[in-house]
Amino acid sequence: MKNKESKRLFSTYNSCIALFRSAGLRGTSKWRLIDCRRLSKSTNTRDLWVRCAVLTATVVFLASMMWHWIPQKTSLNTEHRAQPSSQPAVARARCSPTVDMHHVGSCKPFASFQQDCSLSPEQAYSRILTAAAAALKGEKVREVKQGNGVTLINEYLPTNVWVLSGDELFVFPTCEVGDTFDIPLPSANRNSIAKVRSISPRVLEVEDFLTPEECHELISSAKPLMSRSTVSAEGDSAVSLQESSRTSSTAWLPPHSHTLANKLYDRVSSLVGIDFRKHEHVVVEDLQAIDKRGGSSVTAWQVLRYEVNQHYHIHHDYFDPVLHRGFLQGDGRNRFITAFFYLTDVERGDPRPITDYSDCNRGLRVPPKRGKAIIFYSLLADGQRSGGLDVASWHGGCDVHNGTKWAANYWITLKGVHPQR
Protein backbone atom coordinates (compact mmCIF):
# COMPACT_ATOMS: atom_id res chain seq x y z
CA MET A 1 0.00 0.00 0.00
CA LYS A 2 2.76 2.30 1.00
CA ASN A 3 4.53 1.42 -2.21
CA LYS A 4 1.37 1.98 -4.27
CA GLU A 5 0.79 5.32 -2.59
CA SER A 6 4.34 6.49 -3.16
CA LYS A 7 4.06 5.40 -6.83
CA ARG A 8 0.84 7.45 -7.13
CA LEU A 9 2.48 10.46 -5.53
CA PHE A 10 5.50 10.06 -7.75
CA SER A 11 3.39 9.81 -10.89
CA THR A 12 1.27 12.85 -9.85
CA TYR A 13 4.46 14.81 -9.24
CA ASN A 14 5.88 13.73 -12.59
CA SER A 15 2.68 14.56 -14.46
CA CYS A 16 2.57 17.95 -12.83
CA ILE A 17 6.19 18.62 -13.77
CA ALA A 18 5.53 17.36 -17.32
CA LEU A 19 2.56 19.71 -17.66
CA PHE A 20 4.58 22.71 -16.56
CA ARG A 21 7.48 21.72 -18.81
CA SER A 22 5.15 21.48 -21.79
CA ALA A 23 4.10 25.02 -20.96
CA GLY A 24 7.76 26.01 -20.91
CA LEU A 25 7.70 26.58 -17.11
CA ARG A 26 9.15 24.96 -14.01
CA GLY A 27 6.99 23.78 -11.09
CA THR A 28 9.35 24.55 -8.25
CA SER A 29 8.88 25.14 -4.57
CA LYS A 30 9.50 28.84 -5.10
CA TRP A 31 6.19 29.17 -6.88
CA ARG A 32 3.78 28.26 -4.05
CA LEU A 33 0.71 28.33 -6.25
CA ILE A 34 2.04 25.77 -8.65
CA ASP A 35 4.26 23.76 -6.36
CA CYS A 36 4.22 20.21 -7.74
CA ARG A 37 5.58 18.72 -4.54
CA ARG A 38 2.69 20.14 -2.52
CA LEU A 39 0.16 19.14 -5.12
CA SER A 40 1.47 15.60 -5.32
CA LYS A 41 1.03 15.15 -1.55
CA SER A 42 -2.70 15.78 -1.80
CA THR A 43 -4.85 12.66 -1.32
CA ASN A 44 -7.63 13.58 -3.74
CA THR A 45 -6.00 12.69 -7.01
CA ARG A 46 -8.83 13.89 -9.30
CA ASP A 47 -8.98 17.15 -7.46
CA LEU A 48 -5.25 17.45 -7.79
CA TRP A 49 -5.44 16.85 -11.54
CA VAL A 50 -8.20 19.42 -11.98
CA ARG A 51 -6.31 22.05 -9.99
CA CYS A 52 -3.11 21.24 -11.77
CA ALA A 53 -4.79 21.45 -15.20
CA VAL A 54 -6.51 24.78 -14.38
CA LEU A 55 -3.29 26.24 -13.13
CA THR A 56 -1.38 25.02 -16.16
CA ALA A 57 -4.00 26.37 -18.53
CA THR A 58 -3.81 29.74 -16.75
CA VAL A 59 -0.05 29.75 -16.97
CA VAL A 60 -0.12 28.73 -20.64
CA PHE A 61 -2.65 31.46 -21.34
CA LEU A 62 -0.59 34.11 -19.51
CA ALA A 63 2.60 32.95 -21.21
CA SER A 64 1.04 33.14 -24.67
CA MET A 65 -0.29 36.63 -23.88
CA MET A 66 3.18 37.75 -22.90
CA TRP A 67 4.63 36.15 -25.98
CA HIS A 68 2.36 38.23 -28.19
CA TRP A 69 2.68 41.39 -26.13
CA ILE A 70 6.48 41.65 -26.33
CA PRO A 71 6.75 41.69 -30.13
CA GLN A 72 3.76 44.06 -30.32
CA LYS A 73 5.47 46.52 -28.03
CA THR A 74 8.63 46.32 -30.15
CA SER A 75 6.73 47.01 -33.34
CA LEU A 76 5.04 50.01 -31.68
CA ASN A 77 8.47 51.33 -30.83
CA THR A 78 9.58 50.87 -34.41
CA GLU A 79 6.54 52.76 -35.64
CA HIS A 80 7.25 55.52 -33.17
CA ARG A 81 10.83 55.84 -34.38
CA ALA A 82 9.67 55.84 -37.98
CA GLN A 83 7.40 58.85 -37.35
CA PRO A 84 9.90 61.65 -38.05
CA SER A 85 10.61 60.35 -41.56
CA SER A 86 6.91 60.39 -42.42
CA GLN A 87 6.83 63.70 -40.50
CA PRO A 88 3.28 63.78 -39.12
CA ALA A 89 4.34 65.03 -35.67
CA VAL A 90 6.60 67.79 -37.02
CA ALA A 91 4.33 68.76 -39.86
CA ARG A 92 1.24 69.06 -37.67
CA ALA A 93 3.04 71.46 -35.35
CA ARG A 94 3.82 73.59 -38.43
CA CYS A 95 0.32 73.59 -39.73
CA SER A 96 -1.09 76.95 -38.77
CA PRO A 97 -4.74 77.29 -39.85
CA THR A 98 -4.17 80.95 -40.71
CA VAL A 99 -1.09 81.92 -42.67
CA ASP A 100 -0.07 85.56 -43.11
CA MET A 101 1.64 86.25 -46.44
CA HIS A 102 4.35 88.93 -46.64
CA HIS A 103 6.43 90.55 -49.34
CA VAL A 104 10.18 89.98 -49.02
CA GLY A 105 11.55 91.62 -45.92
CA SER A 106 8.16 93.00 -44.91
CA CYS A 107 6.67 92.76 -41.42
CA LYS A 108 3.16 93.72 -42.57
CA PRO A 109 1.19 90.96 -44.30
CA PHE A 110 -0.46 91.74 -47.65
CA ALA A 111 -2.99 88.91 -47.31
CA SER A 112 -4.01 85.99 -45.15
CA PHE A 113 -4.73 82.46 -46.17
CA GLN A 114 -6.91 79.83 -44.51
CA GLN A 115 -5.06 76.59 -44.72
CA ASP A 116 -6.56 73.12 -44.83
CA CYS A 117 -4.35 71.18 -42.43
CA SER A 118 -5.69 67.86 -43.70
CA LEU A 119 -3.92 68.40 -47.04
CA SER A 120 -0.47 67.01 -47.69
CA PRO A 121 2.40 69.52 -47.34
CA GLU A 122 2.87 69.50 -51.14
CA GLN A 123 -0.80 70.30 -51.73
CA ALA A 124 -0.70 72.98 -49.01
CA TYR A 125 2.35 74.54 -50.68
CA SER A 126 0.80 74.58 -54.14
CA ARG A 127 -2.41 76.10 -52.71
CA ILE A 128 -0.50 78.95 -51.12
CA LEU A 129 1.28 79.67 -54.42
CA THR A 130 -2.14 79.97 -56.08
CA ALA A 131 -3.56 82.06 -53.22
CA ALA A 132 -0.52 84.39 -53.26
CA ALA A 133 -0.76 84.83 -57.07
CA ALA A 134 -4.47 85.67 -56.70
CA ALA A 135 -3.74 88.16 -53.89
CA LEU A 136 -0.96 89.72 -55.98
CA LYS A 137 -3.32 89.96 -58.93
CA GLY A 138 -1.67 87.31 -61.05
CA GLU A 139 1.93 88.36 -60.42
CA LYS A 140 4.28 85.47 -61.13
CA VAL A 141 4.86 83.92 -57.72
CA ARG A 142 8.08 81.95 -57.68
CA GLU A 143 8.72 80.73 -54.19
CA VAL A 144 7.45 80.86 -50.61
CA LYS A 145 9.95 81.03 -47.77
CA GLN A 146 10.01 81.02 -44.00
CA GLY A 147 11.44 83.96 -42.07
CA ASN A 148 14.85 82.27 -42.03
CA GLY A 149 15.05 82.06 -45.82
CA VAL A 150 14.27 78.37 -46.11
CA THR A 151 11.92 77.40 -48.93
CA LEU A 152 8.74 75.81 -47.70
CA ILE A 153 8.66 72.69 -49.81
CA ASN A 154 7.36 69.47 -48.29
CA GLU A 155 6.37 71.20 -45.09
CA TYR A 156 3.14 72.56 -43.79
CA LEU A 157 3.03 76.31 -43.62
CA PRO A 158 3.90 78.22 -40.47
CA THR A 159 2.02 81.33 -39.26
CA ASN A 160 4.02 83.75 -41.43
CA VAL A 161 5.49 83.20 -44.87
CA TRP A 162 7.39 85.41 -47.33
CA VAL A 163 6.33 85.30 -50.97
CA LEU A 164 8.90 85.88 -53.72
CA SER A 165 7.71 87.03 -57.13
CA GLY A 166 9.65 87.14 -60.41
CA ASP A 167 13.37 87.36 -59.69
CA GLU A 168 12.94 88.85 -56.20
CA LEU A 169 15.45 87.56 -53.67
CA PHE A 170 14.94 86.72 -50.02
CA VAL A 171 15.58 89.50 -47.51
CA PHE A 172 15.45 88.91 -43.76
CA PRO A 173 12.37 90.42 -42.15
CA THR A 174 13.80 92.65 -39.41
CA CYS A 175 10.62 93.24 -37.41
CA GLU A 176 11.91 93.48 -33.82
CA VAL A 177 15.45 93.94 -32.55
CA GLY A 178 16.40 90.67 -30.85
CA ASP A 179 14.25 88.45 -33.13
CA THR A 180 16.12 85.29 -33.94
CA PHE A 181 16.08 82.91 -36.89
CA ASP A 182 17.33 79.38 -36.96
CA ILE A 183 19.58 79.18 -40.02
CA PRO A 184 20.36 75.70 -41.38
CA LEU A 185 23.87 75.59 -42.81
CA PRO A 186 23.90 72.29 -44.75
CA SER A 187 27.48 72.84 -45.90
CA ALA A 188 28.60 73.00 -42.26
CA ASN A 189 26.21 70.28 -41.01
CA ARG A 190 24.86 72.54 -38.33
CA ASN A 191 22.45 75.37 -37.60
CA SER A 192 23.26 78.93 -36.62
CA ILE A 193 21.15 81.61 -35.01
CA ALA A 194 20.78 84.94 -36.81
CA LYS A 195 19.83 87.75 -34.46
CA VAL A 196 18.27 91.02 -35.59
CA ARG A 197 20.46 93.92 -34.40
CA SER A 198 18.78 96.76 -36.27
CA ILE A 199 15.53 97.16 -38.20
CA SER A 200 16.64 99.97 -40.52
CA PRO A 201 19.24 99.47 -41.79
CA ARG A 202 18.68 95.74 -41.75
CA VAL A 203 21.48 94.27 -39.69
CA LEU A 204 21.73 90.69 -38.44
CA GLU A 205 24.46 89.08 -36.42
CA VAL A 206 25.46 85.41 -36.38
CA GLU A 207 27.86 84.12 -33.75
CA ASP A 208 30.28 81.29 -34.59
CA PHE A 209 29.55 81.33 -38.29
CA LEU A 210 33.20 80.54 -39.04
CA THR A 211 35.22 78.09 -37.00
CA PRO A 212 38.50 79.28 -35.37
CA GLU A 213 40.39 77.09 -37.90
CA GLU A 214 38.60 78.74 -40.84
CA CYS A 215 39.40 82.21 -39.46
CA HIS A 216 43.01 81.16 -39.08
CA GLU A 217 43.14 79.82 -42.64
CA LEU A 218 41.65 83.02 -44.10
CA ILE A 219 44.18 85.14 -42.20
CA SER A 220 47.20 83.03 -43.13
CA SER A 221 46.23 82.91 -46.83
CA ALA A 222 45.82 86.69 -46.85
CA LYS A 223 48.87 87.65 -44.75
CA PRO A 224 51.53 87.57 -47.49
CA LEU A 225 49.29 89.51 -49.88
CA MET A 226 48.30 92.50 -47.77
CA SER A 227 48.60 95.96 -49.27
CA ARG A 228 47.21 99.34 -48.32
CA SER A 229 43.38 99.45 -48.61
CA THR A 230 41.90 101.76 -51.21
CA VAL A 231 38.57 103.38 -51.99
CA SER A 232 36.95 103.78 -55.40
CA ALA A 233 37.40 107.18 -56.97
CA GLU A 234 34.25 109.22 -57.37
CA GLY A 235 33.30 109.41 -61.02
CA ASP A 236 35.38 106.38 -61.98
CA SER A 237 35.08 103.39 -59.69
CA ALA A 238 37.77 101.55 -61.63
CA VAL A 239 40.28 103.97 -60.14
CA SER A 240 41.43 103.04 -56.64
CA LEU A 241 42.71 105.72 -54.30
CA GLN A 242 44.53 105.58 -51.01
CA GLU A 243 42.62 107.86 -48.69
CA SER A 244 42.93 108.84 -45.05
CA SER A 245 39.34 107.68 -44.64
CA ARG A 246 40.50 104.05 -45.05
CA THR A 247 43.84 103.23 -43.51
CA SER A 248 43.67 99.45 -43.18
CA SER A 249 45.36 96.81 -45.37
CA THR A 250 43.52 94.55 -47.82
CA ALA A 251 44.06 91.29 -49.65
CA TRP A 252 41.79 89.52 -52.12
CA LEU A 253 42.25 85.82 -51.57
CA PRO A 254 43.97 83.95 -54.39
CA PRO A 255 42.56 80.77 -55.92
CA HIS A 256 44.78 78.46 -53.84
CA SER A 257 42.35 79.03 -51.02
CA HIS A 258 39.49 77.84 -53.25
CA THR A 259 38.72 74.72 -51.23
CA LEU A 260 37.78 76.79 -48.23
CA ALA A 261 36.27 79.51 -50.41
CA ASN A 262 34.02 76.99 -52.18
CA LYS A 263 32.87 75.55 -48.89
CA LEU A 264 32.09 79.02 -47.62
CA TYR A 265 30.32 79.99 -50.86
CA ASP A 266 27.59 77.45 -50.05
CA ARG A 267 27.53 78.41 -46.39
CA VAL A 268 27.10 82.12 -47.10
CA SER A 269 24.43 81.21 -49.63
CA SER A 270 22.47 79.36 -46.90
CA LEU A 271 23.12 82.20 -44.49
CA VAL A 272 21.44 84.81 -46.67
CA GLY A 273 18.67 82.46 -47.89
CA ILE A 274 19.65 82.88 -51.57
CA ASP A 275 20.85 80.05 -53.76
CA PHE A 276 23.52 81.97 -55.71
CA ARG A 277 23.72 79.27 -58.37
CA LYS A 278 20.03 79.54 -59.20
CA HIS A 279 19.95 83.24 -60.01
CA GLU A 280 21.81 84.61 -62.99
CA HIS A 281 21.66 88.17 -61.76
CA VAL A 282 23.32 87.32 -58.42
CA VAL A 283 27.12 87.35 -58.33
CA VAL A 284 29.55 87.23 -55.47
CA GLU A 285 31.93 90.06 -56.05
CA ASP A 286 35.63 89.50 -56.67
CA LEU A 287 38.34 91.92 -57.67
CA GLN A 288 37.70 91.57 -61.42
CA ALA A 289 34.09 92.51 -60.90
CA ILE A 290 35.20 95.86 -59.51
CA ASP A 291 38.39 96.45 -61.40
CA LYS A 292 37.49 96.75 -65.06
CA ARG A 293 41.17 96.43 -66.02
CA GLY A 294 41.07 92.83 -64.90
CA GLY A 295 43.74 91.68 -62.49
CA SER A 296 44.93 88.40 -61.09
CA SER A 297 42.43 85.68 -60.35
CA VAL A 298 40.95 86.01 -56.89
CA THR A 299 38.02 84.72 -54.87
CA ALA A 300 35.24 86.78 -53.39
CA TRP A 301 36.99 87.09 -50.04
CA GLN A 302 38.39 90.49 -49.27
CA VAL A 303 40.42 90.16 -46.08
CA LEU A 304 41.13 93.28 -44.00
CA ARG A 305 43.71 94.05 -41.36
CA TYR A 306 43.52 97.04 -38.99
CA GLU A 307 46.42 97.90 -36.72
CA VAL A 308 46.11 100.33 -33.81
CA ASN A 309 44.56 103.67 -34.88
CA GLN A 310 43.57 102.32 -38.31
CA HIS A 311 39.97 102.72 -39.44
CA TYR A 312 37.51 103.00 -42.28
CA HIS A 313 35.38 106.10 -41.93
CA ILE A 314 31.65 105.91 -42.48
CA HIS A 315 30.58 105.08 -46.00
CA HIS A 316 28.02 103.12 -48.01
CA ASP A 317 28.95 99.83 -49.65
CA TYR A 318 26.62 100.49 -52.60
CA PHE A 319 27.78 102.48 -55.61
CA ASP A 320 25.86 105.72 -55.70
CA PRO A 321 24.56 106.50 -59.21
CA VAL A 322 25.56 110.12 -58.80
CA LEU A 323 29.12 109.41 -57.69
CA HIS A 324 29.81 106.25 -59.69
CA ARG A 325 27.94 106.75 -62.92
CA GLY A 326 30.62 105.04 -65.05
CA PHE A 327 30.72 101.96 -62.91
CA LEU A 328 27.00 101.48 -62.96
CA GLN A 329 26.83 101.49 -66.75
CA GLY A 330 27.56 98.16 -68.40
CA ASP A 331 25.75 95.37 -66.63
CA GLY A 332 24.41 97.71 -63.90
CA ARG A 333 26.03 95.90 -61.03
CA ASN A 334 25.58 97.04 -57.49
CA ARG A 335 26.11 95.67 -54.00
CA PHE A 336 23.02 94.20 -52.42
CA ILE A 337 24.22 92.43 -49.26
CA THR A 338 27.42 92.77 -47.30
CA ALA A 339 28.36 89.69 -45.36
CA PHE A 340 31.09 90.83 -42.99
CA PHE A 341 33.18 88.50 -40.83
CA TYR A 342 35.34 89.04 -37.79
CA LEU A 343 38.37 86.79 -37.88
CA THR A 344 39.88 87.82 -34.53
CA ASP A 345 38.69 88.94 -31.11
CA VAL A 346 40.00 92.46 -30.75
CA GLU A 347 41.18 93.06 -27.24
CA ARG A 348 38.65 95.16 -25.37
CA GLY A 349 39.96 98.12 -23.44
CA ASP A 350 36.94 100.34 -23.63
CA PRO A 351 34.06 99.35 -25.87
CA ARG A 352 34.64 100.27 -29.50
CA PRO A 353 31.79 100.91 -31.88
CA ILE A 354 32.37 99.17 -35.17
CA THR A 355 29.33 99.96 -37.24
CA ASP A 356 28.20 103.52 -36.88
CA TYR A 357 26.04 106.11 -38.61
CA SER A 358 27.87 109.35 -38.05
CA ASP A 359 30.75 109.03 -35.63
CA CYS A 360 32.29 106.40 -33.45
CA ASN A 361 30.47 107.44 -30.30
CA ARG A 362 26.98 106.92 -31.66
CA GLY A 363 24.97 104.31 -33.49
CA LEU A 364 24.83 100.55 -33.48
CA ARG A 365 27.93 98.83 -32.16
CA VAL A 366 28.81 95.32 -33.19
CA PRO A 367 31.75 94.22 -31.05
CA PRO A 368 34.32 92.14 -32.93
CA LYS A 369 34.35 88.48 -32.03
CA ARG A 370 36.19 85.75 -33.88
CA GLY A 371 33.89 83.77 -36.20
CA LYS A 372 31.01 86.25 -35.97
CA ALA A 373 29.17 87.21 -39.18
CA ILE A 374 27.18 90.39 -39.78
CA ILE A 375 24.79 90.76 -42.67
CA PHE A 376 23.51 94.11 -43.81
CA TYR A 377 21.66 95.29 -46.90
CA SER A 378 22.69 98.17 -49.14
CA LEU A 379 19.62 97.97 -51.39
CA LEU A 380 16.06 98.24 -50.15
CA ALA A 381 14.10 94.99 -50.13
CA ASP A 382 11.37 96.34 -52.38
CA GLY A 383 13.87 98.09 -54.63
CA GLN A 384 15.99 95.15 -55.64
CA ARG A 385 15.27 95.58 -59.33
CA SER A 386 15.17 99.34 -59.35
CA GLY A 387 18.31 99.50 -57.20
CA GLY A 388 16.52 101.36 -54.41
CA LEU A 389 19.46 102.39 -52.25
CA ASP A 390 19.22 102.07 -48.48
CA VAL A 391 20.76 105.34 -47.37
CA ALA A 392 20.50 104.15 -43.75
CA SER A 393 23.20 101.54 -44.43
CA TRP A 394 25.99 103.99 -43.41
CA HIS A 395 28.68 102.19 -41.45
CA GLY A 396 32.38 102.21 -40.74
CA GLY A 397 35.21 100.56 -38.88
CA CYS A 398 36.30 102.70 -35.95
CA ASP A 399 39.87 103.19 -34.78
CA VAL A 400 41.36 100.08 -33.25
CA HIS A 401 42.66 100.91 -29.76
CA ASN A 402 44.53 97.75 -28.97
CA GLY A 403 45.71 94.68 -30.89
CA THR A 404 45.05 93.82 -34.55
CA LYS A 405 41.61 93.51 -36.05
CA TRP A 406 41.27 90.97 -38.87
CA ALA A 407 38.00 90.89 -40.76
CA ALA A 408 36.63 89.99 -44.19
CA ASN A 409 34.06 91.28 -46.65
CA TYR A 410 31.96 89.12 -48.92
CA TRP A 411 29.67 91.11 -51.18
CA ILE A 412 26.56 89.69 -52.80
CA THR A 413 26.07 91.83 -55.86
CA LEU A 414 23.17 92.11 -58.31
CA LYS A 415 23.44 92.64 -62.04
CA GLY A 416 20.99 94.69 -64.04
CA VAL A 417 19.81 96.96 -61.22
CA HIS A 418 18.93 100.54 -62.03
CA PRO A 419 19.69 102.63 -58.99
CA GLN A 420 17.49 105.49 -57.99
CA ARG A 421 18.19 108.12 -55.49
Ligand SMILES: O=C(O)CCC(=O)C(=O)O
Ligand atom coordinates in the same frame (compact mmCIF):
# COMPACT_ATOMS: atom_id res chain seq x y z
O1 LIG B 1 36.09 97.06 -40.77
C1 LIG B 1 34.94 97.32 -40.57
O2 LIG B 1 34.43 97.21 -39.46
C2 LIG B 1 34.08 97.79 -41.70
C3 LIG B 1 34.72 97.59 -43.05
C4 LIG B 1 33.87 98.06 -44.17
O3 LIG B 1 32.84 98.60 -43.98
C5 LIG B 1 34.27 97.80 -45.56
O4 LIG B 1 35.36 97.28 -45.81
O5 LIG B 1 33.48 98.14 -46.48
Ligand SMILES: [Fe+2]
Ligand atom coordinates in the same frame (compact mmCIF):
# COMPACT_ATOMS: atom_id res chain seq x y z
FE1 LIG C 1 31.72 98.93 -45.78
